[in-house]
Amino acid sequence: MVQPATFNPLASPQWHRVADWRPRLSDDATVNRLWLRGERWHVLRARGGTACRLNAAAYEVAGRLDGRRTLQQLWTLLEHQAVEHRRDDPPSQDDIVAVVTQLQQHGLLAFDAPAADRSPALTPLQIDGPSSRADTPPRANSLLAWRLPLWDPHRLLTAWAPLGRALFSPTGAVLWGLLFMALLAGLVLHGAALKAHAHTWITTPRYLLLAALVYPLIKAWHELAHGLAVQRWGGEVREAGITLMLLMPIPYVDASAAHCFTRARQRALVSAAGILAELALAALGLWAWRLSPPGLLQDLGFVVWFTAGVSTLLFNANPLQRLDGYHVMTDALGLPNLALRSRQWWGQRLRRWLAAQPGSVSDDLTETPGEPPWLIAYAPLAWIFQLALWTGLTWWIGSVSAPLGALVGLLAAWQFLMAPALRGMRLAWHSVLFAGSGQAATPRYRAAALLALPLLALLLPWPDARVAQGVVWAPDQALVRPEVDGFVQTVHRTDGSEVRQGDLIITLDNPRLRAEREQAQARLAQAEQNQFGHMGLDNAKAGQAGDEVERLGERLAHLDEQQAHLEVRAQRAGRVVLPQAQDLGGRYLKRGDLLGHVMPPGERTVYRLAVPEQDMQDLAQPLQRIAVQSADLSQAPQTAVLLRDGGGAGLQLPSPALSREMGGDITTDPADTSHLKALRPVVLVDVQSVKASSQDPPLGARVWVRFDQGWSPPVAQLWRWLRHRIGERFSPSR
Template sequence: MVTLNDSLVSSATRKLPLRMRPDLSMRYHKYQGKPYWVIKEPIGLKYYRFQEEEFSILQMLDGTVSFQEIKDRFEKDFAPQKITLGDLQHFIGMLHRSGLLITGAEGQGRQLKNRRDETKRKELLGKLSNVLAIRFKGIDPEKLLNAMAPFTNWYFTKWAVMVVAFIGICALLLIGTNFTMFRSRLPAFHEFFGPQNWLWLGITMGLTKVLHEFGHGLSCKRFGGECHEMGVMFLVLTPCLYCNVSDSWLLPSKWHRAAIGAAGMYVELTLASIATFLWWFSDEASTINQISLSVMFICSVSTVLFNGNPLLRFDGYYIMSDLSEIPNLRQKSSKILQRYMAEYCLGLEQQDDPFLPQGNQLFFAMYTVAAVIYRWVVVFSILMFLNSVLEPYGLQVVGRVIACMGLFGLVIQPMWQLGKFLHVPGRMHQVKRKNILITLAILFVLVAAFCTLPLPYSVKCSAQVQPRDAKAVYAGEEGILTDILVEPGQKVDKGTPIAKLRNIDLELQLLEARSELASYREQLDHAKRSADVRDRALVPVAKVNIRSLETETIPRLEDQSNELTVTAPIAGTVIVPRWQKERPTMGEQLPSWSGSLMDKKNLGATLSPSDIICYIGDEANFEAELAVDQSDIDYVYPGQNVRIRLEPFTNQDIDGTIESEDAISRRPMEVTPEHLSFQAGGTIATETDPSTGVQRPLSATYQVFVPIQNPDRQLVRGMRGRAKIKAEPQSLGQRLYRYAMKTFRFDL
């Protein structure tokens, strides 16, 4: 019977119809003091790293040597090392599958096609598992970069880096020394991420990422590399460019490779620093101010959370890999963790792997754990952000589809890889019973703790504050504000004059009525003195008109004129209403007003009858109106403590307590509180009632009222913020279940 060894020996003397591709590019490097060869496959733009022994075998393949000849030459050149025919066959097969060898043997076309189809399937699977950053190959930008390089090389010199660093430090000092003012100038979440800013955010992200990728490409040219791939990438649904600078792996200097990896962040930090000064010194209402803030946010957040973080496979990861001189850091760290888990969880014996880092293996294993956890956090944060932005417009289904595709890469793909690992023939027979039982017991305890261990839990909701039992003082009539007769905080009695208005139309009507009265009186006097019968016949008509003007028209107009003096409906304290943003006027419209009508700057503004001048009540006693979603209302009870943080006071919390059952509405609100709807800048998704024009919540929402104190007189009616109601503890499993039910609730 012919054995495997016999077949290997019989074929060992046959010439191998395989030879190294002549178009491969090779560079000699040293990693951690050891010599390596980096090979570039120019068609697929793939890069490989080989030790001296492996590279020598690749060079021996010229189409005329046999397995035995390669084995003999290897053992002669690298004595006392030995290599078996099986290991040699396995290694040469790997070289062939990697596309580093060519052959004239028949049937290779079918194999190449199958290999291409498999590669395309893997690329498609990778896109589906990483839907938040999808790449599509594009053009070869080498000629474009060669044309641009002479004009940009100065930007990648040490002097330019020092200047950019100086500008960045100045920008940080500007923000740090004026941090309170900086925070006060930042817009609210709904304003910055509202639909009115989507276009600017999309354009800003696209352009900054284009410059980011050109930074990589031009820096690669600066240090002697090439760039043959630039395409389109959809980053969190936003189209932008990507630039493949894998050619930097051919550069011998790790500092040059790290500089190329950091070039994109270098460009973004330059943009963020300049944008900081433009935003700080420009008019808040200008377009340049809005664009500068978008540039600041996108460049700084993307650098800190994504590009600069080595836990994600972006720039920071490749910089860390280059400086530590450990190529494929993520794969090797994952391999180390897999070996640890296979050894301790399954009891599988592990052979030494010379290609893995031999020192600090625990650090690499923990790096993989941290990277996985951070990736989960980032993906869930992005999905929650997209859901919060899309929900007010009824586009939750888009967020849910993206969430399902994102979870595929986080859950399904690792489970599939675990199944493939265990499905290897004979693998399950090697698993030790003791190890698997201990592993299952630990997993059971962790799952049980996850599902049952209660942890502090709070119901989060929107809130606005308002005086308790306060009465609004309306303008009552349309007119021009001429005077404010009281000051905020002033004590007033019922009927005390609050403000004076002027209605020009009413004044003209009153003047016209008085003029008519004088005219009719003259007619009456003339008719009484006249001897003409026709003139005397006008006496009864004149008397009727005079009586109508004196008893009806003029008193009515005078009463309306008197009503233009607005008075207090009750006794109490004058409370300033919520500030109103400036409303633009068009054409010949009368001037509008902004801020508060108590401000002297608004004298002369035109008011409508429904405009609120102030409130009369007790300014020391306020209440917070909470809007609790239907999924949380069952967890709200009397006696629970509430912590409120209002938008104007981001570093100060207000505490309160739900006093009674009456403070909790058990019927959904029909009309959204005026300052909490998304259209008004709040966070509650609403729809406009076509018959009444009021804003109604899209999902059932309940009101909860919490009394709060205002001893410092800082609260103003209509201030909004977020509230946390301290509810009964819940386990993480309960929260995950409730979140899944809420997130994937499809309304048919």
């Protein structure tokens, strides 16, 4: 009877592809040793190649690659040594494959005989091998960036070595400090002007073109700083080229020689060199913008400041991206290869949970004191940031070009959502496939749960609601506002007093209107006298005088009507709400200025919303409940009913309180100082509270309105939200 194969936690499904290899370290490979957090690391680098950093366990494998032993023989040897020395952490086959793979990728291996396949799709466990310390992605090309090596900059950097020594010296530090202080002073003194200028001009075709032309030059200066920093402390830069980031050419240099520097301060300064260089450019650009007359130089100064300052601090200096800020942090804190090791930490825990294995020491990453919190937190935070960053970038690009925005969105969705999901599914499948026979049931259950729970979470119904902002509104007959301009002469009612329909509330005085009426009355009297004098003598002139009398009579009647409107009266009975009654005396009011309103006893409050046109179809569906709550959340939600909508889309907002500039969520035309003209069409919707309340917010106050649409799967909700947002953002012509 054939016995079932037992589960070997050290075995690898890729081992049969590499077991007969006889690799050896390249003849020109150099080794440097350094200490990080009490652990010895080995930095291997081949001439003209990139550096690869190994911990002691990984170097125990790499140091025995002599071209005579096969990998199978090497693994057996390491297992026997672990048994002899009574160690419980022999390397697994995956560990050996990972070391060999990474050494080969960095050009550190040679083969005396050709191998059939030298590209196992595995990643190292304890290897730090970013190919560049510049603000470029790792050497492996991704869907969002392709790296193209072009030339060897060693001779150029050697010729410019005096410049590097001057920049990275005490004198250079003082000069950079002065520029940085000038940058901070400019931001403090002119921050509001910079914000207003960016809001008006940053998305115009002129500025976008200038940014596209200037950005590669700024990055060339950035990469030159990295190269000079490496040269300053005895390293060599042997590769330079361009990275096509979203088809935009961005220069890069391979500064991986900094891995060989034994002092963490030097490695951190190499990583920070590009950031420091761009901040210096940002200071020069800011003051060039401020001191130059309007024209090309001023526009260039602003673009340089924005690109070299804002974008550098938000992206390149951000440690959640594997750019300069990440390398500065990892070198300063002694956290080598934090991003890769954090992902591996989570992958190991997931594999262990799927396989229902308690794990062993060989499964764990080598964690020095203080590292576990970083390993736990970094990968999730970096993924969330990258997802948010590319989502925002997709919306912005889509607002400029819908096809390009859709392409970037699809690439980002694959890179940060679909590809990780497929890797998780593959991990679950392998955990079940290679589980031991005695433990196969538990991994299958856990793998099924891993796959089923997200699907259930996406497909099962969840609460479905939409939240919009509105303002407290009132019918036209309830509003207290003058029909003509004038000065407040008398306030007859106070806030909270009761009135009947027609009661006088405010009396206005308009001397100009009074003078126009007296003048019109005098001209009417003269015209009547002329008409009487010509009657029977000159019928033509009498007729002309009669027409003048009729015209002046209509003018006088209109002025009498205007004078009557100087008395502001209540259009219905109720309680007067005049929040500023004590301050109205002598104030000049324009026609239509809202002073207050009259609320009858038991009147239910009306709220007016401005809903984006593409979201109106959601409100056309049956609604289960509408709830209204004040913007400061100081009162309990009130049930409301939908009254009506405006019947069509328009650009006029009911109140500036709904505009983004005044705290709302609707973007208005920057040229409209009253903040009432929306950039995209909106539909006005009215809802009314079911019950009257004495604690309703004042007229014009901002409120939140929640439209409860029942239950629907999150997939449907997400698709609806994406469809609406794409329709809103990917329509630059609207």
